[in-house]
Amino acid sequence: MTRNVSITLQNTEDARPIIEAIEADNPAAVVVQYPAMVKIDVPDRIVVKRDSVTERLGRDFDLQEIHLSLISLNGYIDEDDDEFVLSWR
Amino acid sequence: MAKKLGLKQKYQMMTRGLGWDTTYQSMDKVYPFDKFEGIKVHDWDAWEDPFRLTMDSYWKLQAEKERKLYAVIDSFAQNNGHLGISDPRYLNAVKLFIQGVSPLEYMAHRHFAHVARNIRGIGPAVAAQMQSLDELRHAQTQIHTISHYNKFFDGIHEWRHMHDRVWYLSVPKSFFDDAVTAGPFEFLTAISFSFEYLLTNLLFVPFMSGAAYNGDLATVTFGFSAQSDESRHMTLGLEVIKFLLEQDEANVPIIQRWLDKWFWRGYRLLTLVAMMMDYLLPKKIMSWQEAWEMYYEEAGGALFQDLARYGIKEPMSAAVARKEKNRLSSEAWAIFYQYTHAAAFHTWDIDEEHKAWLAEKYPETFDKLYRPRLDFWEKEAAAGRRFYNNALPQLCTVCQIPMGFTEPDDPTTICFRESEYKGEHYHFCSDGCKGIFDNEPEKYVQSWLPVHQIFQGNCGGASVEDVLKWYRMNLGADNLDFSGSPEDKFWSEWHRTASRAEAAE
Numbered sequence: 001m002t003r004n005v006s007i008t009l010q011n012t013e014d015a016r017p018i019i020e021a022i023e024a025d026n027p028a029a030v031v032v033q034y035p036a037m038v039k040i041d042v043p044d045r046i047v048v049k050r051d052s053v054t055e056r057l058g059r060d061f062d063l064q065e066i067h068l069s070l071i072s073l074n075g076y077i078d079e080d081d082d083e084f085v086l087s088w089r
Numbered sequence: 090m091a092k093k094l095g096l097k098q099k100y101q102m103m104t105r106g107l108g109w110d111t112t113y114q115s116m117d118k119v120y121p122f123d124k125f126e127g128i129k130v131h132d133w134d135a136w137e138d139p140f141r142l143t144m145d146s147y148w149k150l151q152a153e154k155e156r157k158l159y160a161v162i163d164s165f166a167q168n169n170g171h172l173g174i175s176d177p178r179y180l181n182a183v184k185l186f187i188q189g190v191s192p193l194e195y196m197a198h199r200h201f202a203h204v205a206r207n208i209r210g211i212g213p214a215v216a217a218q219m220q221s222l223d224e225l226r227h228a229q230t231q232i233h234t235i236s237h238y239n240k241f242f243d244g245i246h247e248w249r250h251m252h253d254r255v256w257y258l259s260v261p262k263s264f265f266d267d268a269v270t271a272g273p274f275e276f277l278t279a280i281s282f283s284f285e286y287l288l289t290n291l292l293f294v295p296f297m298s299g300a301a302y303n304g305d306l307a308t309v310t311f312g313f314s315a316q317s318d319e320s321r322h323m324t325l326g327l328e329v330i331k332f333l334l335e336q337d338e339a340n341v342p343i344i345q346r347w348l349d350k351w352f353w354r355g356y357r358l359l360t361l362v363a364m365m366m367d368y369l370l371p372k373k374i375m376s377w378q379e380a381w382e383m384y385y386e387e388a389g390g391a392l393f394q395d396l397a398r399y400g401i402k403e404p405m406s407a408a409v410a411r412k413e414k415n416r417l418s419s420e421a422w423a424i425f426y427q428y429t430h431a432a433a434f435h436t437w438d439i440d441e442e443h444k445a446w447l448a449e450k451y452p453e454t455f456d457k458l459y460r461p462r463l464d465f466w467e468k469e470a471a472a473g474r475r476f477y478n479n480a481l482p483q484l485c486t487v488c489q490i491p492m493g494f495t496e497p498d499d500p501t502t503i504c505f506r507e508s509e510y511k512g513e514h515y516h517f518c519s520d521g522c523k524g525i526f527d528n529e530p531e532k533y534v535q536s537w538l539p540v541h542q543i544f545q546g547n548c549g550g551a552s553v554e555d556v557l558k559w560y561r562m563n564l565g566a567d568n569l570d571f572s573g574s575p576e577d578k579f580w581s582e583w584h585r586t587a588s589r590a591e592a593a594e
Binding site for chain 1: 095096097139140141142146150153154157290293294295297298299301302309313316317319320321323324327374387388391392394395
């Protein structure tokens, strides 16, 4: 059975390239805007790719910078230098 | 040149490298608290912190969060940001927050420091240490932010004193006292998993988004700054549960009992949040029911499906919470409306537009069950008889909320449950609270119940006024209906002069 994983980010200038990268790398993403925040749901797995964010940001992005914009998440995390993944195993 | 360490290697070296086994004293003597609960851990190295955050990165990230937040707080104060909120009634949610929630952040700071010291696994010890520092940051930033409102609004001046005494604040206080008097693993299950993972989204996410929608720049900024740590805390909670379940099969029934208990304790505490969302926010983004469905039923549902492989079942009382979701906030509002003369925040009569919103969000319950009562109170108030209930309510021995909840299958009958222990009778609002008492009666017979304490003469005197003075409430300012309050007058006066100035231009 398919279950959603979810990530909620602040609706800020810092978070925008992350949100755009998630939308580009996760075609099934459903993005909902709320005051001050954006909630993104994807069936089974969400990936945030360092390279995709770097490309949009115009400078090297350290994936741990995601902590500055993160509000909430649902799913198991697996993080290394290049990818931040949320999934149900 | 040496190659830079990858995240996984760095985490390994800068976390695991910090732990050692003691030799002058036995490990059991150095860590005296992590066995008595019956939890069995065979291999602490199996602990995996998914965020792989090390102390050096932690300081860097937290410093950046603080710089951003304090720039906003400073600018907010300098520019009279309090004048930009949608409606002064909104501030009552913030009062409840500083009185009820911020002291819990400080308690969390203290107890995570205790857990960090007393758990022998270095992975969770480092995570608990970071969380302890986070929680101190949350308490401090909340106090700094809300201190600006204290210059202009009532009910914020004695929140710490009130937290230990006032009847409705004993609800959050007793919740946390219950958690910190448990062993370290129960505390982690209670706070990190049941509260942080399953339930705090409901406080910090839709409510803070609501703060943004109501023009409260300051609260939304500290709220989301705190919540950025919260994601890490949620992950710690999930990791704790999974780790303990995988370590030994004997841990499963212990964890299940804690989940059943702490889901219900946390859910009852969130009654206050349900009321904040549906009644205290003048501009609304989603109802309590919608938030419950999104953050508990959908997100929690997905998680419990996953935990089923360990033999874990959804908490026993989740079915009752599901039945209550379309009435919880209205039942809570009814309690606070009639006792607002004894509370350090205001309530008011609900206008037609707000009633229409409630009717739309709660089509099965609002018009039938709650609108008639609100209409009646409104008429009474208009006739100069604003209803205040002068009888002290019976409290539930466990959650300490006045007994205003209804039967799961009949929203027109108040739910009463009772247990007898050593010849004394104890009263409960629900099967959930009764079950918690029956499992550990020796603990809950010691509950400091505000109403009992008043009747025993321990709260400043025999009259309501004596008690409120003992609470350090400014009578006529902090309490009573919003209508006619000093802040109602201050706000209308400010808007009158502001529009006069505009007309003169």
